[in-house]
Amino acid sequence: MSEQQKSPYDLPDISGLSVSVLGGTGDQGRGLGLRLAMAGHDVVLGSRSAERAQAAADELGAHLGVRGADNARAAREGDIVIVAVPWDGHRELLASLAEPLAGKIVVDCVNPLGFDKRGPYALQVEEGSAAQQAEAVLPDSRVVAAFHHVSSVLLLDPAVDEVELDVLVLGDDRDATDTVRALASRISGMRGIYGGRLRNAHQVEALTANVIAVNRRYKAHAGLRVTDV
Amino acid sequence: MSEQQKSPYDLPDISGLSVSVLGGTGDQGRGLGLRLAMAGHDVVLGSRSAERAQAAADELGAHLGVRGADNARAAREGDIVIVAVPWDGHRELLASLAEPLAGKIVVDCVNPLGFDKRGPYALQVEEGSAAQQAEAVLPDSRVVAAFHHVSSVLLLDPAVDEVELDVLVLGDDRDATDTVRALASRISGMRGIYGGRLRNAHQVEALTANVIAVNRRYKAHAGLRVTDV
Numbered sequence: 279m280s281e282q283q284k285s286p287y288d289l290p291d292i293s294g295l296s297v298s299v300l301g302g303t304g305d306q307g308r309g310l311g312l313r314l315a316m317a318g319h320d321v322v323l324g325s326r327s328a329e330r331a332q333a334a335a336d337e338l339g340a341h342l343g344v345r346g347a348d349n350a351r352a353a354r355e356g357d358i359v360i361v362a363v364p365w366d367g368h369r370e371l372l373a374s375l376a377e378p379l380a381g382k383i384v385v386d387c388v389n390p391l392g393f394d395k396r397g398p399y400a401l402q403v404e405e406g407s408a409a410q411q412a413e414a415v416l417p418d419s420r421v422v423a424a425f426h427h428v429s430s431v432l433l434l435d436p437a438v439d440e441v442e443l444d445v446l447v448l449g450d451d452r453d454a455t456d457t458v459r460a461l462a463s464r465i466s467g468m469r470g471i472y473g474g475r476l477r478n479a480h481q482v483e484a485l486t487a488n489v490i491a492v493n494r495r496y497k498a499h500a501g502l503r504v505t506d507v
Numbered sequence: 508m509s510e511q512q513k514s515p516y517d518l519p520d521i522s523g524l525s526v527s528v529l530g531g532t533g534d535q536g537r538g539l540g541l542r543l544a545m546a547g548h549d550v551v552l553g554s555r556s557a558e559r560a561q562a563a564a565d566e567l568g569a570h571l572g573v574r575g576a577d578n579a580r581a582a583r584e585g586d587i588v589i590v591a592v593p594w595d596g597h598r599e600l601l602a603s604l605a606e607p608l609a610g611k612i613v614v615d616c617v618n619p620l621g622f623d624k625r626g627p628y629a630l631q632v633e634e635g636s637a638a639q640q641a642e643a644v645l646p647d648s649r650v651v652a653a654f655h656h657v658s659s660v661l662l663l664d665p666a667v668d669e670v671e672l673d674v675l676v677l678g679d680d681r682d683a684t685d686t687v688r689a690l691a692s693r694i695s696g697m698r699g700i701y702g703g704r705l706r707n708a709h710q711v712e713a714l715t716a717n718v719i720a721v722n723r724r725y726k727a728h729a730g731l732r733v734t735d736v
Contacts, residue, residue, distance in 0.1 A: 286724045399706055429735075443734050446717060474720030477628055482717060484710035488675060491703030495515045496736040503732040505672050506658075507725040 286472065289460040290453075296320035297461070298356025300349050300371065301363030303334040306387065309433025310360055310425060311335075313441065315342040317464040324352025353378040358385060358461060360425070361412060365390040365401070368408055373415040380418035383454045385461070386479075387425035389486040397491060400484030407479035409448065422449035422458045423479040424470065427489050429499035440467030443501025446482050448473045471504045515701065518689040519682075525549035526690070527585025529578050529600065530592030532563040535616065538662025539589055539654060540564075542670065544571040546693040553581025582607040587614060587690060589654070590641065594619040594630070597637055602644040609647035612683045614690070615708075616654035618715040626720060629713030636708035638677065651678035651687045652708040653699065656718050658728035669696030672730025675711050677702045700733045 297314050299307040302323025315321040321344045325331035331346030338344050353359055353375045363371055365388055372379070388408040390401040405411040409423035424447040432438050445462035447470045449455040455472055462470030473482060492500040526543050528536040531552025544550040550573045554560035560575030567573050582588055582604045588611055592600055597617055601608070617637040619630040634640040638652035653676045661667050674691035676699045678684040688699030702711060721729040 286726075396704060396706075400710055448717070471721060472724045474717040475625060477625075478713070478716045478720065481629055481710040481713035484707070485714060487707045488677070488703040488711060491707065492700060492733060492736060495701045497515075498735040500736055501734040503734055504721060505730040505732055506727040507721060507729055 288456070289463055290456055292457055292460045292464070293318060295357040296322070296355065297358050297360060298322040298324055298352040299360045299362055300324045300352060300375070301361065302346070302352065303330050304362055304364070305430035305434065306425075306428070307360070307362035308334055308338065309430040310362065310387075310428070311344055312338050312342070313433055313465040314461070315344050317466070319464070321345070322347050322352045322355050324349040350375060350378060356382070358383045358457065360385045360387060362387055365408065369411055369415055372412050376416055376418065379416055382419055383457055384412060384416055384419045384421050385425065385458050386412045386421060386423050387428075389426055389483045391484075391487055397494065398487040400480075400487050403480065406477065407483050409476050409479040409483070413476060420449070420451050420454040421476065422447060422451070422454050423476060423482065424448065424458050424462060426482050426486055427502055429501060431499050432501075441465055442467045442503075444469045444471045444504045446471055446473030446502070446504075448476055448479050448482060450475050471507055517685070518692055519685055521686055521689045521693070522547060524586040525551070525584065526587050526589060527551040527553055527581040528589045528591055529553045529581060529604070530590065531575070531581065532559050533591055533593070534659035534663065535654075535657070536589070536591035537563055537567065538659040539591065539616075539657070540573055541567050541571070542662050542694040543690070544573050546695070548693070550574070551576050551581045551584050553578040579604060579607060585611070587612045587686065589614045589616060591616055594637065598640055598644055601641050605645050605647065608645055611648055612686055613641060613645055613648045613650050614654065614687055615641045615650060615652050616657075618655055618712045620716055626723065627716040629709075629716050632709065635706065636712050638705050638708040638712070642705060649678070649680050649683040650705065651676060651680070651683050652705060652711065653677070653687050653691060655711050655715055656731055658730060660728050661730075670694055671696045671732075673698045673700045673733045675700055675702030675731070675733075677705055677708050677711060679704050700736055
């Protein structure tokens with residue numbers, strides 16, 4: 279079948295790919311690293327400090343074999359590299375890693391949000407979104423946006439067997455978004471759903487403010503499911 | 508119980524409230540009018556032309572008792588007024604109806620989108636969002652944002668008994684958002700979920716571009732469900 283004819287539901291086999299998580303010591307990074315290691319992937323948690331990264335990796339459980347490394351080494355070692363760093367410093371970190379990230383699929387899950395006494399709100403980003411900023415500073419990488427609305431509480435809760443939500447996967451490179459859809463679908467309960475081009479990433483990132491509002495009102499760990507797909 | 512203590516799941520009884528739909532001859536307006544009439548509400552479809560509005564109302568089926576009127580009369584007659592007009596002309600229409608809409612709950616479901624050869628994208632709105640623009644030109648109304656991601660195809664399909672999706676309801680007035688949550692929940696299969704303050708409406712409106720991308724890729728009529736609530 280040609281590229282045009284293949285089913286939008288088809289997923290490539292990515293079980294052999296390794297995954298690095300930049301900002302891997304934060305809740306989101308540890309949570310994604312944990313679940314992807316549970317799914318059988320070779321996972322490296324990256325951090326500014328290799329020691330702190332190794333401590334976070336050890337905390338996930340020695341049986342998973344997750345390793346810690348500084349961000350540059352993590353960037354170099356992963357077949358797929360997830361960016362889960364704080365928004366503050368996002369551009370500088372990625373720009374500094376352009377060389378090791380060249381040619382790789384870089385999955386940005388950063389949500390540029392501010393907080394004030396009325397709660398969370400979306401920040402304006404010069405490039406349009408965190409994902410587009412990543413694309414701007416990583417011209418030789420294949421940038422995909424995904425994993426924005428995934429509760430780290432659920433990811434890190436050993437009592438949660440199935441993370442019951444869908445991940446919107448955005449990007450302009452069909453093979454790259456298919457790979458990241460497959461990556462999301464490796465986590466039990468989760469599906470990766472194509473969610474549009476990278477120029478439509480801002481609202482997906484910003485929607486995290488709404489998800490937080492839902493969580494506060496309903497005392498929940500909300501996620502999204504896409505119906506009819 | 509005090510306002511603070513009531514459950515976020517409680518819904519007021521709004522079965523006696525009438526609903527008008529501005530822009531009621533469009534697919535979204537007719538679809539919402541149809542489903543709310545099926546739920547037992549007295550519904551008026553508004554349009555620039557009272558004749559076209561009446562024709563659209565008649566088309567929904569005489570047994571439902573939906574009436575057509577010009578937008579000004581529709582604005583006057585509804586207890587709740589849904590705004591389902593095209594983005595182009597949104598501000599002018601609402602500004603012209605500030606007097607009849609004063610004191611009412613106004614439910615904005617307008618999505619400011621552009622389209623080019625790469626598909627849909629979110630338009631920038633000076634006030635932040637269509638809903639905030641409505642709030643700006645309707646200072647005496649209670650503006651709520653809702654019904655952004657509801658497929659008119661599903662609403663208008665007589666074979667669809669249950670419209671299986673959640674409606675994010677945004678606003679700064681707790682009673683008004685509770686009323687609109689109840690309104691969404693009157694449609695079989697649908698739930699109204701509080702989704703944050705009006706300042707976080709832009710991304711919910713803009714996310715319609717992503718829903719359209721999902722629909723195109725998967726040949727679906729996608730909606731969203733909020734998990735864990």
